[in-house]
Structure formats: structure tokens, C-alpha cells
Amino acid sequence: MNFAEKFKHTLFEVNDKTFxxxxxxxxDYQYxxxxxxxxxxxxLHRTPKxxxxxxEIPFLPIDFFKNHAIKSGKWNENKIFQSSGTTSSRRSKHFVKDLDYYHLAAKKIFEDQFGPLSNYKIVAILPSYQSQGDSSLISMVDYFMEYSHPGSGYFLNEDIDQVMKDSNQKLVIGVSYALLDVADRSQKIENAIIMETGGMKGRRKEMTRTELxxxxxxxxxxxxxxxxxxMTELNSQGxxxxxxxxxxxxxxxxxRDINDPFSYQNTGKTGGINIIDLANIDTCCFIETKDLGRVTGDNFEVLGRFDNSDIRGCNLMI
Known part of the structure; x- marks a missing residue:
């Protein structure tokens, strides 16, 4: 068993002390x-030595995923996820060595937060992602439905009125504009978690997350x-x-400080978001995004995008 496979076997045991x-x-491995x-x-003259x-670790700019196959080691991909992107932009590609591993991590993250998937009927309202194909979000939701309550599925706006009246515990997960379309019809709902994945897809005017x-x-x-x-380039979700x-x-x-990528902001200060995702051991664990945000305690906020950045489908722009 090589380093990456051993690393994945201990991933769920990582904690604050060992992170x-x-x-x-x-x-060291990915270098x-x-x-x-x-x-x-x-x-950048930054090496394991x-x-x-x-x-001090360099974070790979996320645009590298648009132009390169980012892989640590030599292997044939099990799946290629592509970002939603726009018709005028190059889409990011995430080469996935082990789709089962991606699904396993996603399921653990969700259930640690919300409890067993078997407790939920999943109502997915994700038309844009379904039509574009190769979406990591769709792959995750498909997998979740294998473990969720009977009757889970993908629904169009006009088809979910009856589902909303269902007494079962529900997870309603949708792209922002589609959820707004349903909410505009005053679809009151009980016993449900409403979860937005961001993205207006040009269907509605952009708004802040608070307004949404x-x-x-x-x-x-x-x-x-x-x-x-x-995001397409990550194996983990928040x-x-x-x-x-x-x-x-x-x-x-x-x-990170906007003007100095190797200087980091204190809690509560705004800057660029860098992400360490150790589940990305087969690709790159250290990603410099184009999102702006701030950390508060154990949580973080996404406050917008850098100027001249592509509008990414999975996040809102302020």
C-alpha cells in the first residue's frame, strides 16, 4: 500500500492535534x-526542506485545474468532474482516482452533521447541474439517494407541490434560483432542511446570501x-x-492577505480563501481559491469573489 492509500485509511482520524x-x-508527498x-x-522556492x-505551504491557484490534469502519482481516473462554469469560460476539471472514496467522505461529512441519510427523503431541485453533466454535486446527491428514504428524487419546480406536503423528514437541496422559484409560490413546508448550493445561473439578479x-x-x-x-476541485464539503x-x-x-499570499489574516478579518482538503491526497490538498471570506471561530463565511473572477456556480456573489 503506497503513501496515498495509507493516508486515506487514516483520514477520518485527523483532528486538531494531528492536522x-x-x-x-x-x-511532502504531493511535492x-x-x-x-x-x-x-x-x-516560489518553497520545498519540503x-x-x-x-x-509556509504554497497553495495552488485554482485556475490550474482549468488547464492541467492535477494528479499526485500515476493513475487512471475513475471519473472526471467538471465545474458548471459558463459558455464563455473554460471549465475546471477534477480527475478522480477513486469515486467510492469521494462518496464515502461525502456521506460521512453529511451524516456527522445531520444524522443518517436514511432519515431523509431527498428533494433535489438542481436542473442546471443535471443538464450540464459531470457534476460532483449531482454525483454526491445520486449517492445520497441510495441511502435515503424511498421517494427521494430530482424534481422540477412544478412537480414538487405534493412532495412538500409529505410528512417525512426532508432534505430539500437546490440551486438558488430554483429554490426561489418554488418559494415564490408560497410553498410552506414542515419537517424539512432547506439547503441552497448557490448559483443564479443568469436566471435571476444576483443578491447577497442574507437577501437570499x-x-x-x-x-x-x-x-x-x-x-x-x-467545489469541483475539492473532495470535501462544508x-x-x-x-x-x-x-x-x-x-x-x-x-490569506489580499496583497501577500503568504501572510494570513486574523480571525474576523477579510481576505482570500485558501483551503486545505486532506481528502484531495490524490490531486492537490492545498488550493488558493478566488473567493473572499473570513474565519470566525470554527466557521468561515464566503463574502464574495475577487474582481475579474469567473462567477462560480456553487457560490453567491456580493
Missing amino acids: ADSSLAAF HSCHIFKSYCDY TVKNLS HDSLQRGFGVDAIWSEYG YGKHGFFKFPSWAKCLI
Whole structure:
């Protein structure tokens, strides 16, 4: 068993005390096994010999996933996820070595937060993702439905009125514009988690997450809206209410200074989001995103996008 496979077998055991050491071990492995990442690190003069703590690890700019097959080691992909993107932009590609591993991690993250999937009827309202294909979100939801309550499925806006009246515990997960379409019809719902994945897809005007959640709360008659933070380039997801996300123990959000990528902001300060996702051991665990955010305690917020960045389908823009 090679390093990556051993690493994956202990992934769920990572905690606050072991996170830094696990991250440095992953950096050492990926520096030597991912030629794109190594070239980038060498350009910055950052190597395993010189990097001694998390703040010194280079984070690969997310645009590299648009132009390169990011792999650590030599292997044939089991699946290629593509970002939703736009018709005028190049889509990111995430080469997945082991789709079962992706699903296993996603299921654990969800159930640690919300309990067994068998407790839920999943009502998925994700027309844009279904039509585009190769979506990591659709793959995750498909897998979740294998373990969820009978009657789970994908629904169009006009088909879900009866489902909303179902007395079973429900997970209603949808792209923002589609959820708003349903909420506008005053679809009051009981015994449900409403979860938005972001994205107006040009169907509605952009709005802040607070505005979106206020509209959805009024329309569905619920006390809170949940959000999912995920992206094509990550194997892990974050969940949270009121726009505050939390990652599993093996992933972490760091906030970099906008003007100095190797300087990190204190809690509560706004900057660029860097993500360590140790579940990405087969690709790259260290990703510099184009999202703006801030960390508060164990949670993080996504506040918008850098200027001139593509609007990513899985997040809102302020």
C-alpha cells in the first residue's frame, strides 16, 4: 500500500492535534508526486526542506485545474468532474482516482452533521447541474439517494407541490434560483432542511446570501436556511446555517492577505480563501481559491469573489 492509500485509511482520524503534521506529510508527498505542484513550489522556492509550518505551504491557484490534469502519482481516473462554469469560460476539471472514496467522505461529512441519510427523503431541485453533466454535486446527491428514504428524487419546480406536503423528514437541496422559484409560490413546508448550493445561473439578479436566505425563509416558512460549500476541485464539503460554514476535521479554511499570499489574516478579518482538503491526497490538498471570506471561530463565511473572477456556480456573489 503506497503513501496515498495509507493516508486515506487514516483520514477520518485527523483532528486538531494531528492536522498540521498530516498537512505537512501531504505536502511532502504531493511535492514529490505531482509535477505541476512541484514546479509551482520550486518557482516560489518553497520545498519540503524549507517549509516547516502550514503558513509556509504554497497553495495552488485554482485556475490550474482549468488547464492541467492535477494528479499526485500515476493513475487512471475513475471519473472526471467538471465545474458548471459558463459558455464563455473554460471549465475546471477534477480527475478522480477513486469515486467510492469521494462518496464515502461525502456521506460521512453529511451524516456527522445531520444524522443518517436514511432519515431523509431527498428533494433535489438542481436542473442546471443535471443538464450540464459531470457534476460532483449531482454525483454526491445520486449517492445520497441510495441511502435515503424511498421517494427521494430530482424534481422540477412544478412537480414538487405534493412532495412538500409529505410528512417525512426532508432534505430539500437546490440551486438558488430554483429554490426561489418554488418559494415564490408560497410553498410552506414542515419537517424539512432547506439547503441552497448557490448559483443564479443568469436566471435571476444576483443578491447577497442574507437577501437570499430572507426570501427563502419567508417563502418556505422555516427558521433557517442551510448552505453547502463545495467545489469541483475539492473532495470535501462544508455545511452551515446563515452562511457560516464548517468543514470536517480533515479540511480547513485559511484567510490569506489580499496583497501577500503568504501572510494570513486574523480571525474576523477579510481576505482570500485558501483551503486545505486532506481528502484531495490524490490531486492537490492545498488550493488558493478566488473567493473572499473570513474565519470566525470554527466557521468561515464566503463574502464574495475577487474582481475579474469567473462567477462560480456553487457560490453567491456580493
